[in-house]
Amino acid sequence: MSEDLSKYKDAFLIEAKEHVSSMEKSLLKLEKNPAKAEFLSTIFREAHTLKSMAATMEYEEMAKLCHAIEDVLDAIKNRKIKPEKCFDVLFECLDNLQLSLKEIAADAEEVDTQALVQKLQMVISQKEAVVDYTDQSAVSATQKIETIGVKVERLDVLMNLAEELLINRMRLDSVKEKLQHPELSAALDTLNRLVSELQYNVMQSRLVPIGFVFSRFPRMVRDLAKQQKKEVNLEMMGSDIELDRAVIDEIGESLVHLLRNAVDHGMETPDARKKAGKSSRGQ
Secondary structure, eight states: OOHHHHTTHHHHHHHHHHHHHHHHHHHHHHHHOTTOHHHHHHHHHHHHHHHHHHHHTTOHHHHHHHHHHHHHHHHHHTTSSOGGGTHHHHHHHHHHHHHHHHHHHTTOOOOOOHHHHHHHHHHHTTOOOOOOOSOOOOOOSOOOOOOOOOOHHHHHHHHHHHHHHHHHHHHHHHHHHHHOOHHHHHHHHHHHHHHHHHHHHHHHHTEEETHHHHTTHHHHHHHHHHHTTOEEOOOOOOTTOEEEHHHHHHHHHHHHHHHHHHHHHSOOOHHHHHHTTOOSEEO
8 A cells, every 4th residue: 555545544544444234234134134125235335336436545455355345236136136145255354354354454465356246246147036125226425424433542641631731720720729810710611611622522522322332233143143053133222222332342342252151041942942842933
């Protein structure tokens, strides 16, 4: 990558991760409801955007893989192949993209995509009839930017600066009490309000919806259930509750461990569940 483009790498990584995450969420939904055209459209749009971004940044392997993903999605849309034949390899592609982003972030080489691209091409060559899509309407690729990614370290710096301002504000308050100057008092009252608002908003900017942690669970549970030939429906509530990023980081791995144990040891196979008079799918 050229020096001119390297300055955009951090912004690329933040946005690319969001596109891959969106693709994974929509693919999980499409796997449960293959006839839902809007999920297919979302994946296609995200893959197309990521392909353009990667090509601009000269990440050729990622761009090639995204292009191959587009071809598979187009084949599904045009009923040339069954979507059920594609899910495993598409999830494998998303894993590849996520790994590539990690390598790029570490200033390493992109992950090779040739084998995956060939696998996608083989899937397309099957040419089997599939379910019809009732809604093929395209979704606009241009969306208003409402959020941007910010490194946690920058938020920590802002929090430290806000705390320093708070300390100095308290020192000025003591000076105000000694001098009893009306103009100084009025200016410091305004400063107090602004510093308090700044501190509050910096604290708010560190809050992350717990759904940030939850987002990786559907894919994890899906893969575990498939490996163990179990049927599992994961239902998540409260994902909009916001916590400080530091707290989110601490509880994430514990929740992963609990979920793994639930699928491994708390969930029976479909046959065992039926014999016990239960639904074949665990909740």
